[in-house]
Amino acid sequence: MKDTRNSPEIEIAGLSKVFGAGASAFTALSDIDLTIAQGEFFTLLGPSGCGKTTLLRVIAGFEQPSDGSLRINAQEVAGKGPNARPVNTVFQNYALFPHMSVAQNIGFGLKMLGRARSEIDATVDEMLALVQMAHLADRKPAEISGGQQQRVALARALAPRPRVLLLDEPLSALDLKLRKGMQSELKRLQGETGITFVFVTHDQEEALTMSDRIAVMSEGRILQTGTPHEIYHRPRERFVADFIGDTNFLEVEVAEADGAAAQVKLPGGALHSARLPGGLRPGAGARVTVVIRPEQAQLVAPGQGVLAATVEKSVFFGTDTHVHLHLEGGAPFILRRQNTGAMPEPDPGSAVGLALAEGALQVVGD
Amino acid sequence: MAEATGRYAPADRTTVAKPRRRARNFDVRHLPGFGAVAIFTFFMLYAPILILVVFSFNAAPSQAQWGGFSLQWYEAAFNNRQVREVSIRSLWLALVASGIATTVATLAALGTTRVRRFPGQTMIYALINQPLMVPEIVTGVALLIFFAAIKVQTGYTGMGYLVAAHTAFCIPFAYLPIRARLETMDITLERAAADLYASPFQAFRHVTLPLLVPGIVAGFMLGFVISLDAVVITEFVKSAGQDTLPTYMLGQLRRNITPEMNAIATLFLALSLCIVTAFFLLTRKRG
Numbered sequence: 001m002k003d004t005r006n007s008p009e010i011e012i013a014g015l016s017k018v019f020g021a022g023a024s025a026f027t028a029l030s031d032i033d034l035t036i037a038q039g040e041f042f043t044l045l046g047p048s049g050c051g052k053t054t055l056l057r058v059i060a061g062f063e064q065p066s067d068g069s070l071r072i073n074a075q076e077v078a079g080k081g082p083n084a085r086p087v088n089t090v091f092q093n094y095a096l097f098p099h100m101s102v103a104q105n106i107g108f109g110l111k112m113l114g115r116a117r118s119e120i121d122a123t124v125d126e127m128l129a130l131v132q133m134a135h136l137a138d139r140k141p142a143e144i145s146g147g148q149q150q151r152v153a154l155a156r157a158l159a160p161r162p163r164v165l166l167l168d169e170p171l172s173a174l175d176l177k178l179r180k181g182m183q184s185e186l187k188r189l190q191g192e193t194g195i196t197f198v199f200v201t202h203d204q205e206e207a208l209t210m211s212d213r214i215a216v217m218s219e220g221r222i223l224q225t226g227t228p229h230e231i232y233h234r235p236r237e238r239f240v241a242d243f244i245g246d247t248n249f250l251e252v253e254v255a256e257a258d259g260a261a262a263q264v265k266l267p268g269g270a271l272h273s274a275r276l277p278g279g280l281r282p283g284a285g286a287r288v289t290v291v292i293r294p295e296q297a298q299l300v301a302p303g304q305g306v307l308a309a310t311v312e313k314s315v316f317f318g319t320d321t322h323v324h325l326h327l328e329g330g331a332p333f334i335l336r337r338q339n340t341g342a343m344p345e346p347d348p349g350s351a352v353g354l355a356l357a358e359g360a361l362q363v364v365g366d
Numbered sequence: 367m368a369e370a371t372g373r374y375a376p377a378d379r380t381t382v383a384k385p386r387r388r389a390r391n392f393d394v395r396h397l398p399g400f401g402a403v404a405i406f407t408f409f410m411l412y413a414p415i416l417i418l419v420v421f422s423f424n425a426a427p428s429q430a431q432w433g434g435f436s437l438q439w440y441e442a443a444f445n446n447r448q449v450r451e452v453s454i455r456s457l458w459l460a461l462v463a464s465g466i467a468t469t470v471a472t473l474a475a476l477g478t479t480r481v482r483r484f485p486g487q488t489m490i491y492a493l494i495n496q497p498l499m500v501p502e503i504v505t506g507v508a509l510l511i512f513f514a515a516i517k518v519q520t521g522y523t524g525m526g527y528l529v530a531a532h533t534a535f536c537i538p539f540a541y542l543p544i545r546a547r548l549e550t551m552d553i554t555l556e557r558a559a560a561d562l563y564a565s566p567f568q569a570f571r572h573v574t575l576p577l578l579v580p581g582i583v584a585g586f587m588l589g590f591v592i593s594l595d596a597v598v599i600t601e602f603v604k605s606a607g608q609d610t611l612p613t614y615m616l617g618q619l620r621r622n623i624t625p626e627m628n629a630i631a632t633l634f635l636a637l638s639l640c641i642v643t644a645f646f647l648l649t650r651k652r653g
Contacts, residue, residue: 062557082560095558099576108572109562160563 008074009164009196010036010059015068017054017220028054030220032068036164036198036213041190043199045207046217047243052200055217056166059198061085073163083112088157089166092173094149096141102152103128103137109160127155130189147178154186158193165190167199171206183210204244208232216240233293236277238364241291246322248292248333254282262363264290267329270306274361288363294336296360299323299346305353309333311346321345325352415635422628429623439629448614449630456594456611459525463532464540464589470533471540471585472578479548480556495542497535505535506602513603523605531603532593539592540585547581548574580648587645591638 017029029051036042044052057063058070061082070078077085088109096105106127110120128134131151136144141152150170157165167186171179187210190197201207207214208228215225216239224236235241238249252264255271262282264274274290282288302308309325312332318339323346325333335354337343346352394400422440426433443449474494478487497505513527555577559569597612604613611634615627 060561062560082557083563083565087561089558089561091554091558093552093554095552095554097555097558097573108559108564112559112563112565112568112572156562 007038008035009038009040009072010034010198011069011071011074012059013069015058015065015070017051017058017063018066028220029058029065032222034215034222034225036196038196039194041187041197041199041210041212043201043207043211043214044217045201045204045214045243047202050217051220052202052217053168054220056089056168056198056200059164060087060089060166086163087166088160088162088164089168090153090157090170092168092170094141094153094170096149096152096156098141101138101140102133102144105141105152106156106159108156113160123159127159130158130192131155131185147174147182150174150178150182151185154189158189158195161193162195164196164198167197169200169202171201172203179206186210208244216243218243234275234277234362235291235364236280238289238291238366241362241364246294246334246336248294248297250290250292250327250331251287252290254284254286254288256284257282262288264288264361264363266306267327267331268306268308272306272356272361273358274363275359276363277365280363280365282363289366290361290363292333292356292360292362294322294334295320296357297333297335298355298357299335299337299343300353300355302351302353305355307333307354307356309352309354311348311350311352313348314345316345325354327354418628419632419635421625422632424625424628427624429625429628439625440633442624442626443629443633446626449626452609452611452614453630455608459528459532459610460590460593462529463593464536464586466529466533467536467589468540468544468582468586471537471544471589472582474537474541475545475548476574479545495538498538502535502598505531506599509599510602525608527603527605528600528608528610531599532596535596535599536589536593539588543584543588544578544581547578547584551577583645583648587641590641594634594638 012032012034015029015032016027019026019028032055044055046052054063058065059072061077061080061084065078068078069076072085072087097108100108103124107120107124110123115123124137125134128137131154133148133151133155136148141149144152150173153170171182174182183206186197186199199207199210208231211228213225213227214231215222216231217223218239224231224240226234231240232244235244241247241249250267252266252274255263255265257263257276260276260278262274262276263271266272276282280288297307298305308328312324312326315322315324316339320336320338323335323337325335327333333354421429421432423435423437424433425436425438478491478494509527509531513531516527517523551574555573556569559573560566564572595612596610597616600610600613601616604610609617611630615630618627
């Protein structure tokens, strides 16, 4: 297959969506700029009400943007209906047609496109095989399980070979085991078809494990776009750090700043380097918030390391243990360590030191 | 089980008795007199109909004294040219009026559920359902005067007036089940159709309409029965020689009541039972 990954599939510029008018107007999306590359698995991540589903519906054509431009494969589609866009959707509730069989559901898109009967039949068979549903082709949606309905919804959306597949929290109705299975199934299908996937979820773990890139959204805005690594390790804002994974926040004072790095003064007085996100250039003496992931701190003997703390309790999670601490000065801190069996759990109330990995500190904006 | 509860009753009283009493609290069957009221209601509903059916097979020309089994009144009804004429007129009128009403009601239901809310929507809802709220006698008098004016102007005295009148009051009866069906239908199904390249008309033809069929059939049948039943408005609107079955029967009652009327009523009862049964079977199959 030709590598087209770097050419843009979806280009969104200055897009906004306002519902209602006057005093009751509600801005669901404001000033969205986003480029999604061909063949990318792109995730819109955020809490409910952040606008991620609205953005998906604008891309699908169910809602028209109030302002801005939306191009799919270099064609402006703002103002066009959903039936005029090379985009298909997997709906959260699947939205399978209850009066049609599984095969008729999958063939619906091609039938509407006016394809020949023979071509529709061939594609339906291919899709049924792709999602391993050939044995249930003649069943009605009400006669198959939730996981199977999910596969049919996927096959139905893939059958017309769209340029972009939109997935609106498609896994949220499945139980944990099925969800894990469908996650790898989705990745496999995306790899096999080469179609650009735009995936909406509020589940940060799902986003981290499946995506090529993630856009974190809040209150109608995109706060940060990046690879799962960038989002996790280099959050630009407090909200992003807080939403993705467990996080410790510390209020610190900047000792000196130089370009993308700064020296900050930790509680207790020790100096440590911290990365600065682009666009944030605090001067010496400024108070900033730094993020420390729980697995990037290590327990050391009291008096050693860069932070002093008191153990509150340990919580055993099987593969790892979460140690809840109070830093000198009272701030809570959670530390995660793998249970390799080498170290005993610290006693509650005992004093410990904390060592931080190089690059563990990331300054975030508020 | 009974033995066990008996043996442990003193110890178990606090734990067992409480939930049992709570479970009984809101069961209407335990209210005093419930059974009697239920039996009385069913008796009042069905006893008159049962007696009507029984006496349609009476050999004697009486509604009170049984004179043996006979089909003579059915024979008389079939051979009565007037009965045949008004029956056919009634069925034709009900079919045409509820057919038009169902079409209009389907469009109205789509227009009030499948668009963005617009100002005056509640007003339109009320206007569509007006025949449910205005007394029939008022509508009847209004139509009489209105149609009289048209008759004078145009000279037309055909069935058009009855069709128009019946259609008008059938619309809300057809509208309500169709609208109910549309409101419970998942709107994402139509979105999904549009997403899969269906034009608005194709989405309606392939998704909305097939799912709407039970509502439309229910609406049509309601309209059909209501039209078949209409006495007041028909009496006001009909021209000479335009008697429908109910107005004909009413006219006959003024003279002498023979079991022929019972036979006709029984036949119509059988017809409506057939329609209702067919509808149930049809909708159950569709799931």
